[in-house]
Amino acid sequence: MSSLKNIPPIDEVIKQPRVQQLVEKYNREYILTIARQAAGQLRDEIRKNQIDIDRDQATELILARVEDEAFKSNRGKMKRVVNGTGVVLHTNLGRAPLSERAAVHVAEMGRYYSNLELDLEKGERGSRYQHVEDLLVSLTGAEAALVVNNNAAAVLLGLTSFAQGKEVIVSRGQLIEIGGAFRIPEVMKQSGAYLVEVGTTNRTYPADFEKAINENTAMLFTAHTSNYKVMGFVREVGLNELVQLGKKYNVPVMQDLGSGCLLNLGEWGLLEEPNVPECVASGADIVCFSGDKLLGGSQAGILVGKKHYIDAMKKNQLLRALRIDKLTLAALEMTLLEYHSGQPSQNLPVINMLSRSPEELQGKARRMLRGLHRAFKGDDRIAEIELCTVFDTIGGGAYPTYEMPGYGVQIEFSNISIETAAKNLRLGDPAMLVRKQDDRLIISARTVFEDEIKLLPGLFAQAMNRQ
Numbered sequence: 001m002s003s004l005k006n007i008p009p010i011d012e013v014i015k016q017p018r019v020q021q022l023v024e025k026y027n028r029e030y031i032l033t034i035a036r037q038a039a040g041q042l043r044d045e046i047r048k049n050q051i052d053i054d055r056d057q058a059t060e061l062i063l064a065r066v067e068d069e070a071f072k073s074n075r076g077k078m079k080r081v082v083n084g085t086g087v088v089l090h091t092n093l094g095r096a097p098l099s100e101r102a103a104v105h106v107a108e109m110g111r112y113y114s115n116l117e118l119d120l121e122k123g124e125r126g127s128r129y130q131h132v133e134d135l136l137v138s139l140t141g142a143e144a145a146l147v148v149n150n151n152a153a154a155v156l157l158g159l160t161s162f163a164q165g166k167e168v169i170v171s172r173g174q175l176i177e178i179g180g181a182f183r184i185p186e187v188m189k190q191s192g193a194y195l196v197e198v199g200t201t202n203r204t205y206p207a208d209f210e211k212a213i214n215e216n217t218a219m220l221f222t223a224h225t226s227n228y229k230v231m232g233f234v235r236e237v238g239l240n241e242l243v244q245l246g247k248k249y250n251v252p253v254m255q256d257l258g259s260g261c262l263l264n265l266g267e268w269g270l271l272e273e274p275n276v277p278e279c280v281a282s283g284a285d286i287v288c289f290s291g292d293k294l295l296g297g298s299q300a301g302i303l304v305g306k307k308h309y310i311d312a313m314k315k316n317q318l319l320r321a322l323r324i325d326k327l328t329l330a331a332l333e334m335t336l337l338e339y340h341s342g343q344p345s346q347n348l349p350v351i352n353m354l355s356r357s358p359e360e361l362q363g364k365a366r367r368m369l370r371g372l373h374r375a376f377k378g379d380d381r382i383a384e385i386e387l388c389t390v391f392d393t394i395g396g397g398a399y400p401t402y403e404m405p406g407y408g409v410q411i412e413f414s415n416i417s418i419e420t421a422a423k424n425l426r427l428g429d430p431a432m433l434v435r436k437q438d439d440r441l442i443i444s445a446r447t448v449f450e451d452e453i454k455l456l457p458g459l460f461a462q463a464m465n466r467q
């Protein structure tokens with residue numbers, strides 16, 4: 001108990017030259033607050049653990065904590081995370097990492113002024129949308145394009161523009177909910193459209209749609225059931241069939257493709273799913289998809305389709321509230337340029353990770369293993385480190401049941417639990433997320449960047465040394 005009196009008063013802490021240095025750099029009140037917190041924390045620890053320390057030791061502990069806290073907070077709460085989960089589009093980890101070029105473009109457009117809404121040729125006001133429209137048109141084959149804040153906003157804009165106060169027909173098999181509470185029925189309600197459900201959960205026929213069409217029908221809507229799969233006795237109305245019905249009754253067809261892809265992923269042995277150009281070619285009037293799922297860019301909602309529908313959405317006042325931000329737009333523009341004139345499978349991390357062969361992944365896992373072996377040879381805290389096979393997933397609501405064979409490294413600890421190890425890795429800098437399987441911790445090679453391999457031994461050492 002006697003050590004409690006050795007905790008220095010706050011005025012004394014504040015007078016210390018090390019704290020004075022911090023006060024010059026940061027807000028004084030903020031430094032006072034963290035100094036009080038550090039002193040309080042030390043008081044609790046002394047009470048709880050009966051620690052015996054003198055005044056100098058107590059002062060040193062408080063100073064170290066204040067410096068640590070100020071340093072940490074100065075770096076922001078958003079942190080880089082090394083993704084060892086093998087989930088390529090991890091919703092909690094910001095979905096798609098950008099390409100190098102896209103990240104550099106964002107930094108430049110953010111750091112300086114830009115021609116966001118200026119036509120440099122004419123010296124007049126321009127439109128922010130024009131920076132990507134031609135690219136999207138040429139990449140998808142659509143007549144026109146528009147981008148908004150995210151795909152949920154794209155769906156809302158489409159429904160509000162054409163179906164407010166009117167009916168929208170959707171198959172019961174597609175009344176989906178996506179993580180983060182995006183539900184088709186709720187978005188319909190928000191837009192003021194009336195949802196007309198047809199068919200059943202597992203089977204819907206064109207005739208179900210046809211029977212429901214009347215003079216109040218404003219749209220036929222189809223959503224990609226991106227995060228689940230109905231198996232077995234299943235019938236859905238294909239996009240081609242909907243387009244035929246739409247033509248026959250003169251009703252627009254909108255498709256929410258979710259994770260829109262511009263490439264044919266079958267080329268890398270991945271499961272074939274309809275890509276954006278195919279949907280556009282089917283004759284859908286409006287197709288919308290995310291910018292940060294399989295496209296591999298920034299958070300955005302992309303709408304492509306027939307010109308008069310896109311033009312009508314450009315005039316909707318709601319667009320102002322849903323508009324894309326300049327940094328997002330800069331990232332999207334460069335991402336699209338990777339498809340247009342670059343090498344998407346090389347330069348876009350998402351496509352790169354999806355297109356690696358098992359042999360390439362095995363080589364990468366071996367390099368990870370080598371570094372860890374070298375760092376922890378003879379360390380009795382680790383029972384075993386070895387190469388292992390894994391199944392990776394695409395994530396981000398794409399290919400729900402699809403698993404990609406890959407490779408990784410599995411680690412068994414001898415003195416700490418797998419939960420503690422995983423938690424300590426999460427608290428590292430950069431943070432690291434891994435998979436847990438039985439009593440082993442697994443790092444999948446697919447989602448670890450090549451230049452992060454050398455960080456792994458340090459991150460593990462940090463995690464094992466943390467109490």
Ligand SMILES: *Cc1c(COP(=O)(O)O)cnc(C)c1O
Nearest residue numbers: 150151152224226258259290397
């Ligand atoms: C992911 C997804 C959305 C939501 O897209 P955000 O870009 O996250 O707003 C909407 N519809 C489908 C089918 C999706 O897969």
